[in-house]
Amino acid sequence: MKTSPLLKVINAIGLSLLILIFATPFVWMVSTSLKTLGETLTFPPVWVPEQLMWSNFVEAWTSGPFLKYLINSIIVAVIILIIQFATMIPAAYAFARYKFKFKGFLFGITMITLMIPGQLIFLPLYLSMSSWGILDTIWALILPFGASAFGIFLLRQTFMQVPEELLEAARLDNASEWQIIRRIMIPMAKPTLITLAMFSFIAHWNDYFWPLVMTTTDTARTLPLGIAMLREVEGVSSWHIVMAGNVILVIPILIVFFIAQRHIIKAFVYNGVK
Template sequence: MKYKVVALKLLRAISLICIVIIFAMPFVWMMSTSLKSLGETIIFPPKWIPADFHWSNFEKAWNSGPFLRFFVNSILVSVGILILQFCTIIPAAYAFARYRFKGDTFFFGLTMITLMIPAQLIFLPVYLQMSAWGLLDTLWALILPFASSAFGIFLLRQSFKQVPEELIEAARLDEASEWKIIIKIMVPMAKPVLITFGLFSFITHWNDYFWPLVMTTSDASRTLPIGVTKLLQVEGGVAWHILMAGNMILVLPILIVFFFAQRQIIRAFVYTGVK
């Protein structure tokens, strides 16, 4: 029996190591390629560790276009979307979690149905609406269509439903307004869930390529994923080392945000799982 337990633990450890390798290998390869010379990127068999670390690849990628503008646009769009989403999903989730009104199940189901509609299916009417408002080729065209999130409403509603009703009733007996209950009680208790959703939202819109491609036409309004594609022809061909350096610049903010938010993500899943 003892050997069986040891064997199972060993098998589990090997499985976890294999999973980590599978998911980490593309990132390690991208990082390695970003530090190679052009010749080292096309040799076979490939080399994982470059002979010399070419840090100048990052400088070339950054200076190949208005990368600072792309970077700032990505921050403005991702953060702008997140702020608007918090302003809409928090009261909506509170209403669905704590109020009973005619048609509440229907409206919540209608909200969830939007999760099954891909962006590629609705981009044309949204595009026409943005055009009618004169917002094409502006950052607003990248922000306003995502001002709310059905996934965020669902996730936050589940968290709000776990708050004891007695706590809310006690706040109402103290004549606390609904907004005060939301801000002082619900939001602090749902902080891990809010941070988790914020991270998912930030990553999704930071990496978004399709929407900026169809909604913008000039570099003044485009974001970093569009800018990275311009690196394909930096040196007259596919300069893989420059392209990978640009991808490293693209992914670095995500890694930084994840590093600071990982504890809250774990807390969010543990909290919802225990309940």
């Protein structure tokens, strides 16, 4: 059915408003990161700085041990991702392709964990980390996130779309279950895996609450915590330095998103198996 011109105009206006709503805070952050202190306090606000203050980024970076924070953030995000893949791929395969006792119950328990906010369980987790003697270490930021219920769910749905005949043919060729997972399931689930990797990376790269609870020194602190501390170092009025720090924090996320965006679309569109 042909779309009317009026509907096209309404869609264009709606999309423009959505772009404006989501893009304005980001544009303001980048603009403020390049301003002088005087321009950040000017009213009405100045959107385009008279002079681009690239030195704000240098000042933000050198105001603390930001290289250490950056390395910690990379280590935490990458190791969490590796452990999650090692746990959720076999779990999703088992839930999708095996029949075993209490399968529905166990899958239901897994899904229930999605409904529990992390703030409700941080105290018992904190006590566990304390009893293990790993507070204020990288492992205290990694171990509680070694499994992903959302990843198991999404990957299970993808594995269920693979025809059973394909797996039976592989078994007739004496392929082990691990070979089936590695040579059939993982390649066919590549868009989903890349999407889950991006979600996990962004979530733990941006995580502020858990590092705040689990760390007390710079030994294991991550970049979001370091950016938040800029307000204490520079003062509440130095928003140009704080915003420069936030731009530094956002850049890796943008890189990951632009690399993975094509696979994200594939993961959420059902194409079927031809």
